[in-house]
Amino acid sequence: MADLTARTVVLAGATSAAGVAVARALVDAGARVVATGRSAQRLGALRDVGAEIVVADATSISAMQQVAGTLDSVDGVIPLVGGWRGGGGLAGQSDEDFAALLPALEAVRATSRAFAPLLQASTAGRFAIVSSTAVARPLAGGANYAAVKAASEAWARAVAHGFTKTARDAGEPLRAASVILRAKALDPETLAEAVLGLWDQGADELNDRVLDLA
Template sequence: MTDLTGRTVLVAGATSASGRIAVQTLVDAGAFVVAVGHDPVKLEALAEQIDATDTGAPWVTEACDLADEQAVFGLAERLRGDDTRVDGLLHLVGGWRGGGGLAGQTDEDFRFLEGSLTALRHVSRAFDDDLKASDAGRLAMVSSVSVARPLAGGANYAAVKAASEAWMRAVAQGFAKAARDADHPLAAASVVFRVKALQGLEQTLADRFAALWDTDAADVNDTVIDLTT
């Protein structure tokens, strides 16, 4: 198992099924985990489910509306005020709406799906300096294989995921440029995981995310990893 002792990892969307497994996996690996969710009740339930007795690794929950730019940047400042610098960020905010062919791609559904991109933009910007300053910063999100082969009934979903992947590639370019400008080896990486459906791959996702710290940043920055293969 990857040893993440001394690392701080933020999981955005931690109250989902994949979030719970990711938090547990990261805690088991020795990371200090900041589990972020919107609903305090769900965060309380998450706290009751996570077992940190084996490693003794500390972890905390943080209630934050990731669609609120000021709230996200406030969270980043609050963590830095506690001398907490983030080394890793796993973005799990998402959801599915679709069907009905192209005519069924409603604006209401698009705005719902767009929330995941908005949250990604906020958290990646708020913690960009932390990830660049880390000696091994890792940012990852979950996308969909539908980006490569979109269907009419999932056009909204595929469009938002494609935009999210473009954002992640821009973050990757920013990591590379910052390293070049400082004449330092690349230490931060932005990675996209693609799935057909996340259900059943939650543990695989958590393990592959943790394993990013076992790989040189230059080998994984600006890459797409298909978890279905």
């Protein structure tokens, strides 16, 4: 098992089954886990596995900046806001469904912006998003979903470029990495294992990579 003692990892929008599985694995590996969500009641499951819980909206830059401001160091940030809506071909891609899917992208944007300085100050900062194989093969009935995931991947790759540029401009080695974890059907335990593995490789090996969770 990975030893993440003294590492602090933020799971944003973590009230799903995947969030609980990842939190449990990180805590078992010795990490300090800070889990956020909008519902104090739903955050109870995260507290039960050993995470510190904070009621905060992962899609809000100001809320995420407030969380970041309470932490002396952060070694990992994983936005877990998700959900799926689709079906009905292109005609079924409603504006309502698109709006319901957008928070996943908004969480990627807000968390990366709020925590980037702390991740770059870490000896091994990791930013990871959960994406879908639908990006590589979008279908008409899932066009809304694939579009949001594709935009999230583009943002994560821009974060990777930012990490590289900041390190290069400072004349320092790359220590932070932005990674895309891609799944066809997300299995919480597989995701948890992949998250633990983010600290097994150097940032130069991981930054701007897509890792298949199949």
